[in-house]
Amino acid sequence: TAIEHRRNERTKGVNGLDKIIIRDRRGRSAEVYLYGGQVSSWKNENGEELLVMSSKAIFQPPTPIRGGIPVLFPQYSNTGPLPSHGFVRQRFWEVETKPPPLPSLSTAHVDLIVRSSNEDLKIWPHKFEYRLRVALGHDGDLTLTSRVKNTDTKPFNFTFALHPYFAVSNISEIHVEGLHNLDYLDQQKNRTRFTDHEKVITFNAQLDRLYLSTPDQLRIVDHKKKKTIVVHKEGQVDAVVWNPWDKKVSDLGVEDYKRFVTVESAAVAKPITVNPGKEWKGILHVSVVPSNRKA
């Protein structure tokens, strides 16, 4: 509504890159860079940052921004011929003031869009529109709704992930649950397939796994903070769990790996097909709750 819209602020972020700040009445906020359509910050009512931005993030197109929530489309990682993780994380998105209607219970939100450019069509010959709504809910929860429309004359397939760098007290003090007994492709071993027999995932070295056919809800339990990050996804059956540990990542500070884990909602093993004129929709909903509460 108009009232919600007035709360959004358009401002300059690092290196003068445009960003939108959305806020609710209790002081919670999220920030989104138009470069990449990338959420760079999500704060609760105490001003606590719930996502991690690399201390060495570059904020210089065409380098992707290291942190927040990158949008990986139309190709996850190096699973096809495109640049790794596709290209929309390196494109300038626009604010869309009158998007096609989307039911929403948000207290504040912003709608962004990116369309295939002529340059994009040379590397991926499919016309598309990608709409992203970033919304804060009544409990300060964060919802990203992705809508991918095929504006071309033939069907296309894509793979996809949203790649949140979730803030944790310390990578050694957390576990990820919800993936017990599931199969995963180990991305450090040429995507060899294994079954995860551990009840929960703990971290003490580099880990990079693509879990297949996962439940809609996954949880990151932070023992030190006594908080649980509840990740709920719809329309994306896979999930990636990644922490680089001491592996060299040029635009990541040496200690940064300790402060985050990525649990990514993904559609990789079975690419998504969209027919001409049709739209695919996927949702990522994240909330942070006290660990003793069953959300």
Ligand SMILES: O=P(O)(O)OC[C@H]1O[C@@H](O)[C@H](O)[C@@H](O)[C@@H]1O
């Ligand atoms: O460095 P990038 O391109 O942002 O990718 C970061 C990570 O993204 C994850 O999705 C992959 O599983 C990792 O293999 C990769 O290292």
